[in-house]
Amino acid sequence: MQAVTPHAPSYYAASRNPTPLRPSLQGTVQADVCIVGAGYTGLSSGIALAEAGYKVVVLEAAQVGWGASGRNGGQIVHSYSRDIDVIESNFGMEVARPLGQMMFEGAKIIRERVAKYNIDCDLKDGGVYAAMTAKKVHQLQEHKELWEKWGHKDLSLVTDKSEIKKIVNSDRYEGLLIDKTGGHFHPLNLTLGEAAALEQNGGTIYENSGVTKIDRGTTAVVHTAQGKVEAKFVIVACNAYIGELEPKLASMSMPCGTQVIATAPLGALADELIPSDYCVEDNNFLLDYFRLSGDKRLIYGGGVIYGARDPAHVESIIVPKMLKTFPQLKGVKVDYGWTGNFLLTLSRLPEVGKLSDNIYYSQGCSGHGVTFTHLIGRLLGEAIRGDAERFDSFAKLPHYPFPGGRLFRVPFTAMGAWWYQMRDSLGV
Template sequence: MASYYAASAHPAPQRPKLSGKETADVCIVGAGFTGMSAALELAEKGFNVIVLEAERVGFGASGRNGGQLVNGYSRSLGHIGRHYGEEAERNCGEMALEGATIIRDRIDRFGIECDFAEGGVVAALNERHMRSLREQTEEWHRHGHTSVHMVDRDGIRAHVGSDQYVGGMVDPYGGHFHPLNFLLGEARAFEAMSGRIFESSRVTGVSQGQKPIVKTEDGEVQADHVLLCGNAYLGNAVPKLTQQIMPVSSQVIATEPLGSELAQQLLPTRHCIEDSRFVLDYFRLSADNRLLYGGGTVYGARDIASITGRIRPGMLKTFPQLADVKIDYAWSGNFALTMTRIPQIGRLSDNVLFSHGDSGHGVTTTQMLGRRLAEAVDGDPAKFDTLAAFPYLPFIGGRLFRVPATVLGSWYYSLRDKLGI
């Protein structure tokens, strides 16, 4: 993928393809955020771990996303409480900042150079958005995250040099980074603990049993436990899981370097920004002062004719002063959506576990969910079971009609955004 991240990635070795038979305590499918988070946790506990990756480390969403640390889930804590009960809200609230903490800790402990920067803002375009953000701020405060605070129109101008926004919610514990370089740093740390990664090793099937076997085209791994972390890129290796999620693509463009003066005008505090619309835009500055601007959700993850043509108009509406700025990179990537927008974590059997469906909030939640998987393997499944208890709901229309049904719903909410109701 010809992304800005790939072009600015740290050197990484070409890892071998799986050939023949291997054994391990744990075999993890997918070298993305979830898989590598679990792999590191398990390696630190002394487990013999093999990670299988169909392409290269970070090929999927983990190496292509907006790089924004947005705390919480795709549904608010209040929504979780209203639909799943007070205990579910409390448990999710206790884990809501854990992913961001894991990221900070690993950057420090393993010396990962990934351009990490503090702070995030959720921007409001109308008063309805402001009411929703006030509710979310109160929810965060109830759960102890009291540094989150609201700002008005003047206050948000301190963070975003745009006239679009009427205010917003600032989260000092948010942030942003180079996601691919972070993941490559995790992979190096894992291998330094004797962990093994096989690339170009697409999984073709998983045989369950007392010693499950993970099969690829040229080899297989027999393990005590298997963790399925392929998310939207798992393919048809485990059809039951593929049916539970819908791949959705998001597009990102990166400008040429803007220079420090213009960059300071656009984002004075260098916080990352996402807006409050149902189909949202998100943007931030890179370390070399490019504006990375994303959005353009496409359900079913089909290709579009022009990524730049889809994203650039939104960027210019936010920052008209960039009309003559060159776009150096444009790319897309798929994330996995669940019907409830709540991540799904669970078991296919006692020793085959999975996690997927972060629904657009994967940067932080994947780190936390990887830890939950590792805890379950290590004999401490309490928090894993708490999250696994969330109900699975199939997409309306089944696999055949789930995309058009979801698009209709998206149109409805997008219309509400445009009308401000």
């Protein structure tokens, strides 16, 4: 009997669409492209390549969507963890321009896939960035002006308290930036739908097939405990769950844990909390994010644990945050609490590149991965098909090791986060 690694005990896992249990890899198979990891990056690149006629094999250590792709907040948020003005300031317009031209593309890819493959994932339009102080409202205005400069016109800033409550019924906010092209969805069901789309195009996915090593060469060989894939190209798409597979990649990043809860179904109260049914995130450095599920639960997330330890009681971290936003939920039952890892880089920008002539990688979305993973999947497909111009725009970004190496990356990063948390508390 095949050993199965279960999904995290999340609301998403409990409400996922029916999906087949896929076999583990046994023996030797050949492929044009072998992808390590069945999350958004791996599946997005796999779909792009399979649609173009490539023979694609995906190796997943657990189950499809087991990592961050199946546990995240389920929010469509544009751009990158460091926005395009920071990229321009640090690296110049020549580097920033192509990235700016692509920073809204990931959301379009998600919607295209959902429509093309009829993926049932409760996709809804509309997102909100929320500010708690006048200074934070000013930052929202700057955010609006920046994105409009790059051609994104579907934004409106709301500062009237009565209008704010028509969108998010909380006393906590001084201003909201509405983005009609944002949105939210069931992240695990999106992942499962994309896996089915890959298979529909001839791709093969092996679950419970953790990769143990990758041999370089004109034909790369990707090994698991009971088999191997011989491939012309390899994509390493493990993100925070790469472990020791590629030490070079692990040394440039740090797994971080974030926590999420889902309440019991709230019925009519749900519509009172978020009348717009938009997803919401605040614009603090250590931010909270929340939205309603398809069955009217409040899904609320936040908090960061550097080094990705699993907290014993997720509810004790997140419920106080939820009650600051919605005190009317005092005493509400929490049905699910879970944690998952995202991968942080020192620059807070994605790390994209090649380990050898035919081994590609992408990692380190730094908490901003839902749209970027879909974008980079398309660019990985373009690069393998021979057009690497857009891929190289990201590959040019510098990759920095954490000061003090892997031993000190957690305390140094936590100290920096403490500083920004203090700034948030002071409204800076």
